[in-house]
Amino acid sequence: xxxxxxxxxxxxxxxxxxxxxxxxxxxxxxxxxxxxxxxxxxxxxxxxxxxxxxxxxxxxxxxxxxxxxxxxxxxxxxxxxxxxxxxxxxxxxxxxxxxxxxxxxxxxxxxxxxxxxxxxxxxxxxxxxxxxxxxxxxxxxxxxxxxxxxxxxxxxxxxxxxxxxxxxxxxxxxxxxxxxxxxxxxxxxxxxxxxxxxxxxxxxxxxxxxxxxxxxxxxxxxxxxxxxxxxxxxxxxxxxxxxxxxxxxxxxxxxxxxxxxxxxxxxxxxxxxxxxxxxxxxxxxxxxxxxxxxxxxxxxxxxxxxxxxxxxxxxxxxxxxxxxxxxxxxxxxxxxxxxxxxxxxxxxxxxxxxxxxxxxxxxxxxxxxxxxxxxxxxxxxxxxxxxxxxxxxxxxxxx
Amino acid sequence: xxxxxxxxxxxxxxxxxxxxxxxxxxxxxxxxxxxxxxxxxxxxxxxxxxxxxxxxxxxxxxxxxxxxxxxxxxxxxxxxxxxxxxxxxxxxxxxxxxxxxxxxxxxxxxxxxxxxxxxxxxxxxxxxxxxxxxxxxxxxxxxxxxxxxxxxxxxxxxxxxxxxxxxxxxxxxxxxxxxxxxxxxxxxxxxxxxxxxxxxxxxxxxxxxxxxxxxxxxxxxxxxxxxxxxxxxxxxxxxxxxxxxxxxxxxxxxxxxxxxxxxxxxxxxxxxxxxxxxxxxxxxxxxxxxxxxxxxxxxxxxxxxxxxxxxxxxxxxxxxxxxxxxxxxxxxxxxxxxxxxxxxxxxxxxxxxxxxxxxxxxxxxxxxxxxxxxxxxxxxxxxxxxxxxxxxxxxxxxx
Numbered sequence: 001x002x003x004x005x006x007x008x009x010x011x012x013x014x015x016x017x018x019x020x021x022x023x024x025x026x027x028x029x030x031x032x033x034x035x036x037x038x039x040x041x042x043x044x045x046x047x048x049x050x051x052x053x054x055x056x057x058x059x060x061x062x063x064x065x066x067x068x069x070x071x072x073x074x075x076x077x078x079x080x081x082x083x084x085x086x087x088x089x090x091x092x093x094x095x096x097x098x099x100x101x102x103x104x105x106x107x108x109x110x111x112x113x114x115x116x117x118x119x120x121x122x123x124x125x126x127x128x129x130x131x132x133x134x135x136x137x138x139x140x141x142x143x144x145x146x147x148x149x150x151x152x153x154x155x156x157x158x159x160x161x162x163x164x165x166x167x168x169x170x171x172x173x174x175x176x177x178x179x180x181x182x183x184x185x186x187x188x189x190x191x192x193x194x195x196x197x198x199x200x201x202x203x204x205x206x207x208x209x210x211x212x213x214x215x216x217x218x219x220x221x222x223x224x225x226x227x228x229x230x231x232x233x234x235x236x237x238x239x240x241x242x243x244x245x246x247x248x249x250x251x252x253x254x255x256x257x258x259x260x261x262x263x264x265x266x267x268x269x270x271x272x273x274x275x276x277x278x279x280x281x282x283x284x285x286x287x288x289x290x291x292x293x294x295x296x297x298x299x300x301x302x303x304x305x306x307x308x309x310x311x312x313x314x315x316x317x318x319x320x321x322x323x324x325x326x327x328x329x330x331x332x333x334x335x336x337x338x339x340x341x342x343x344x345x346x347x348x349x350x351x352x353x354x355x356x357x358x359x360x361x362x363x364x365x366x367x368x369x370x371x372x373x374x375x376x377x378x379x380x381x382x383x384x385x386x387x388x389x390x391x392x393x394x395x396x397x398x399x
Numbered sequence: 400x401x402x403x404x405x406x407x408x409x410x411x412x413x414x415x416x417x418x419x420x421x422x423x424x425x426x427x428x429x430x431x432x433x434x435x436x437x438x439x440x441x442x443x444x445x446x447x448x449x450x451x452x453x454x455x456x457x458x459x460x461x462x463x464x465x466x467x468x469x470x471x472x473x474x475x476x477x478x479x480x481x482x483x484x485x486x487x488x489x490x491x492x493x494x495x496x497x498x499x500x501x502x503x504x505x506x507x508x509x510x511x512x513x514x515x516x517x518x519x520x521x522x523x524x525x526x527x528x529x530x531x532x533x534x535x536x537x538x539x540x541x542x543x544x545x546x547x548x549x550x551x552x553x554x555x556x557x558x559x560x561x562x563x564x565x566x567x568x569x570x571x572x573x574x575x576x577x578x579x580x581x582x583x584x585x586x587x588x589x590x591x592x593x594x595x596x597x598x599x600x601x602x603x604x605x606x607x608x609x610x611x612x613x614x615x616x617x618x619x620x621x622x623x624x625x626x627x628x629x630x631x632x633x634x635x636x637x638x639x640x641x642x643x644x645x646x647x648x649x650x651x652x653x654x655x656x657x658x659x660x661x662x663x664x665x666x667x668x669x670x671x672x673x674x675x676x677x678x679x680x681x682x683x684x685x686x687x688x689x690x691x692x693x694x695x696x697x698x699x700x701x702x703x704x705x706x707x708x709x710x711x712x713x714x715x716x717x718x719x720x721x722x723x724x725x726x727x728x729x730x731x732x733x734x735x736x737x738x739x740x741x742x743x744x745x746x747x748x749x750x751x752x753x754x755x756x757x758x759x760x761x762x763x764x765x766x767x768x769x770x771x772x773x774x775x776x777x778x779x780x781x782x783x784x785x786x787x788x789x790x791x792x793x794x795x796x797x798x
Contacts, residue, residue, distance in 0.1 A: 002563055002594045005509045008656030014464070017662065038461070045459040053670060054453050060444040062437070062639040065413070095494050095642065098664040110404045111510045111532050127663030133510050133532060164401055195401045240461040241669030243494065243642075257407030263416065264526030265497040270640030271452060271670040 011130045015123055015358035022341040023352050031345050034384045036372045037354045039173060039322065043238040043292055045275075048285070052278025053271050063270045065262040067093025067246075071273040074280035075246055081286065082205075084218045090248055092258050093268045097203045097232030097245035101167070102128045104199045104228050104247060107257035108164045109134045115199070116158055116166045118149060120325070120359035120366055122173045122201070137163070138361040143327050143369060146316035147177035152186050156194070165197035165228075166190065171204040171214070174359045174371040175325045176300075176318025178208055181215040191226040197254075198223065203232045203245075204321040206289055209297040212319050224250040233276055235322075236289060242272030296322050299374045299381055306385035310392060324372045325356055329392060333357065333370045336395060344394060346387045410529045414522055414757035421740040422751050430744050433783045435771045436753045438572060438721065442637040442691055444674075447684070451677025452670050462669050464661040466492025466645075470672040473679035474645055480685065481604075483617045489647055491657050492667045496602045496631030496644035500566070501527045503598045503627050503646060506656035507563045508533045514598070515557055515565045517548060519724070519758030519765055521572045521600070536562070537760040542726050542768060545715035546576035551585050555593070564596035564627075565589070570603040570613065573758045573770040574724045575699075575717025577607055580614040590625040596653075597622065602631045602644075603720040605688055608696040611718050623649040632675055634721075635688060641671030695721050698773045698780055705784035709791060723771045724755055728791060732756065732769045735794060743793060745786045 016038060023033055066072060072091050079086050094100040101124075109115065111133035117125060119138035129136045137158050141147040149155070155166075166187055170179040179187075191198045200217035208214045217227040232245035247258050262268075279285055303324060304317050312329030330336040334355035344350055356369030374381055415437060422432055465471060471490050478485050493499040500523075508514065510532035516524055518537035528535045536557050540546040548554070554565075565586055569578040578586075590597045599616035607613045616626040631644035646657050661667075678684055702723060703716050711728030729735040733754035743749055755768030773780055 002507065002596060004506055004652045004656045005512070005563075007509055008506045008652075008659065011656070011659040011663070013659055014662035040460050042458065044457040045455075049459075050455060053455070056444075056449060056452070058443040059441065060448075060638045060640040061439050062633075095668075096665065102664075106530055107403055107407045108401065110406055113404070124663045124665075127659065131505055131531075131660060131663065164404075197401060234461075239459045241459040241666060243666070243668045253403045253407075257403045257410070260407065260410040260412055260526065261530060263413035264410070264523045264530065265501075266495065266523075267640060267642070269494070269642045269668040269671060272668060 007130055007133060011127050016354055019337060019341060019352060022338055026341045026350060030348065032349045033352050034349065034376060034380055034387065035352050036374070036376065036384060037352045039235065039373045039375065040240060041235060041238045041322070041375050042377070043295070045239050046237060046279050046288055048282035049237055049239060049275035049279040052274040052276070055278070056271060056274055060270055063267040063273065065267050066259060067091070067268055068270065068273045068277070070277045074277045078280055079248070082216065084216055086248055090250055090255060092247050092255065092262050093273060094245040094247055094262070095265070095268045096234065096243040097201065097230055098124065098128070100230035100232070100245045100247040101125070101199070101201065102132065103258045103261045104230055105129060105132045105134050106261060107254050108197045112162060114160060114163045116155065116163060118168050119361055120147070120174055120356060122169060123358055125167065126361070136361060140362070143314065143316065143325065146318070147172065147175040147325070149179060149183045149186065152190060155190055159194050163194070163196060165199050167199040167201065169201035169203070171207050171320025173204065173321055174323050174354070174356065176321045176323045178212055178214065178320040184215050184217065184220060188220045188223045188226070191223065196226065197228055198226050199228045199230060201230050203235055205231065206236050206293055207296060207322060208320040209300060210319055218248065226251070228254055237276070237279060238292070239272065239275065242275060243269050244272040244276055296374065299378055302378045303372070303374050303381045303385065306382055310385065310389040312392065322374050324374065325369055326372070327368050328370060330368055330395060333368055337370065339395065340391055344391050346390050349383065349387055351384055351387055351391070406529055406532060410526050415753055418736060418740060418751060421737055425740045425749060429747065431748045432751050433748065433775060433779055433786065434751050435773070435775065435783060436751045438634065438772045438774065439639060440634060440637045440721070440774050441776070442694070444638050445636060445678050445684070445687055447681035448636055448638060448674035448678040451674040454677070455670060455673055459669055462666040462672065464666050465658060466490070466667055467669065467672045467676070469676045473676045477679055478647070481615065483615055485647055489649055489654060491646050491654065491661050492672060493644040493646055493661070494664070494667045495633065495642040496600065496629055497523065497527070499629035499631070499644045499646040500524070500598070500600065501531065502657045502660045503629055504528060504531045504533050505660060506653050507596045511561060513559060513562045515554065515562060517567055518760055519573055519755060521568055522757055524566065525760070535760060539761070542713065542715065542724065545717070546571065546574040546724070548578060548582045548585065551589060554589055558593050562593070562595060564598050566598040566600065568600035568602070570606050570719025572603065572720055573722050573753070573755065575720045575722045577611055577613065577719040583614050583616065583619060587619045587622045587625070590622065595625065596627055597625050598627045598629060600629050602634055604630065605635050605692055606695060606721060607719045608699060609718055617647065625650070627653055636675070636678060637691070638671065638674065641674060642668050643671040643675055695773065698777055699723070701777045702771070702773050702780045702784065705781055709784065709788040711791065721773050723773065724768055725771070726767050727769060729767055729794060732767055736769065738794065739790055743790050745789045748782065748786055750783055750786055750790070
């Protein structure tokens with residue numbers, strides 16, 4: 001047979017799902033598992049959202065490729081309240097943030113082009129890039145520095161003639177790091193100097209703590225032609241299954257390219273857009289979001305505090321998203337994560353974590369780190385840290 | 400600035416939407432427009448579908464990348480009733496048929512590879528191919544032959560060392576042509592001999608008339624490794640906005656590649672899947688589909704009969720989908736379609752049609768053809784043909 005394409009062979013299965021078979025076995029064996037491995041919030045989807053969905057018209061027809069007019073206006077209104085002023089044709093609603101990132105990469109890169117990405121990074125970036133024949137060049141960051149961006153010189157040293165963009169996620173998945181305004185301005189200077197796009201994944205834009213203010217790439221003056229914001233309602237509305245995201249830019253060529261791609265796939269899902277419209281129209285929407293963010297902040301506090309009590313665990317306090325990426329006193333976190341499922345339990349309870357090596361492109365990095373998604377309630381998080389502490393002790397004894 | 404990618408520049412805006420500004424102006428000028436240009440059925444989405452949607456769980460979470468287990472089983476059950484036996488891992492639910500086609504192209508083609516497609520063809524194939532850096536080579540068919548496939552020799556003459564697949568749509572958009580079992584077997588022979596995939600777009604699989612039986616690519620013995628079926632519930636359930644499709648194949652490598660792509664975008668829309676599950680569980684679902692198909696058959700009869708009365712219009716009777724692609728007695732159908740909106744009305748009424756040249760890759764072909772989507776009721780179709788007849792008379796006088 002003709003076989004499959006090189007790009008299909010090169011694309012990896014999602015590493016986050018590697019441990020699922022072991023987790024299934026552990027459940028079968030009667031263990032209770034605390035799922036801290038996937039960024040799936042446990043928060044109920046807002047009632048207003050589902051009200052909007054239920055009021056679908058009798059014919060669930062194709063909507064406009066750009067998104068329903070009302071949904072585009074709803075998003076423009078949302079951004080306006082964040083002091084980001086966007087015209088309606090500067091917003092295209094996408095099928096999740098995933099599609100927004102794919103569209104952005106395809107709009108600015110041809111086969112063989114490169115994109116710089118601070119690592120560790122969201123593993124699916126690799127797949128979007130591979131599918132589009134684009135190469136990712138990692139920019140190193142470290143847990144010791146709280147995954148802050150390195151110096152301008154260091155970033156610039158990675159740029160080649162084929163580099164088209166810097167793609168970054170702040171507040172960050174998988175690190176929880178929030179880049180400061182200064183860091184983003186530095187990226188802006190690089191973008192201007194080297195003619196690069198800044199593709200800013202702001203899926204976690206609302207998830208900032210300690211009174212910090214999130215700086216959007218759309219907030220940086222003079223970068224209008226460089227900035228591409230990719231966004232999603234998945235986390236903010238706890239509506240991951242709705243598959244509604246957005247790509248916004250003031251660069252007309254980028255918006256034209258994206259609209260062409262959007263027309264090819266006809267339209268984003270109508271039902272999720274109806275939910276979004278109704279939710280944004282509801283007078284309490286910002287309050288609902290704020291309440292949720294407070295809940296996550298308090299979870300982070302609990303989780304971080306409890307983690308400090310465990311000997312040998314190192315983590316700078318992350319300021320956003322809902323992830324922590326600690327270093328553990330283990331040689332190989334991947335083995336440890338598997339062992340948690342196969343060989344350990346504390347009174348029947350154990351943990352499902354993500355080994356951090358999967359978030360690094362550079363081989364050998366992050367081997368003693370894990371990603372913890374704090375998508376469970378505070379009691380569950382406390383219990384999880386007790387389990388982790390005991391597990392590490394048992395693991396040290398075993399080895 | 401870095402500018403945008405060559406692939407973005409090469410991707411075209413959807414030609415079907417070209418006339419929209421003129422249509423909007425015509426509406427503003429008080430004209431009533433019969434929309435026959437887009438394959439958007441007017442049939443209400445089944446009640447059971449919307450019931451399923453309304454019963455969404457409290458947290459609209461990510462579903463499995465392959466699709467919800469129940470939705471996969473529902474589809475397997477649907478195919479089984481069509482005598483297509485598929486294991487659960489031979490089905491991946493996609494975000495519309497659009498994504499299924501993109502995934503299929505990326506699974507089997509690398510940059511620079513080619514796919515043969517009988518022309519005229521669905522214009523979005525061009526975009527999926529361009530986005531994936533794949534080249535489409537057209538296989539010529541003609542209105543005189545009812546858009547039937549040409550000879551085996553002619554098709555084989557198009558194959559090069561870079562050809563990876565034949566992509567085809569039967570029942571066909573934009574032609575309404577239904578390939579016979581013999582024609583599909585011929586494609587099968589070619590696929591085997593030249594090691595090609597057959598990517599069969601069966602979005603209109605239920606839409607066959609005159610007692611004809613649709614032959615699925617999955618029905619062809621010995622082609623298990625070659626056959627990739629791409630499908631969608633959009634037309635069959637009148638749920639175009641739900642964005643639910645599927646890719647199925649018995650080729651394990653293709654399914655593995657597709658699952659990797661599917662994992663990258665996390666999951667298909669959950670709400671549409673909930674609708675699909677409920678609809679397939681409803682005892683009357685096949686009856687509901689059959690009733691709708693009868694309605695379209697009767698529309699085709701009315702439209703075709705009325706069209707025969709118009710002097711100078713030529714069209715073989717199509718046996719499927721909901722399109723007719725007649726030759727009109729005009730030099731340039733694109734100009735005629737625009738003129739219908741800008742300069743013509745019959746007692747205030749006019750038509751929005753699609754010029755067929757857009758469905759041909761070969762320059763100069765189809766210039767006197769239009770595509771008519773019969774997505775309106777019979778009275779509207781009758782009235783449309785009266786308008787078309789009068790318009791052609793007025794247009795002939797004018798020129």
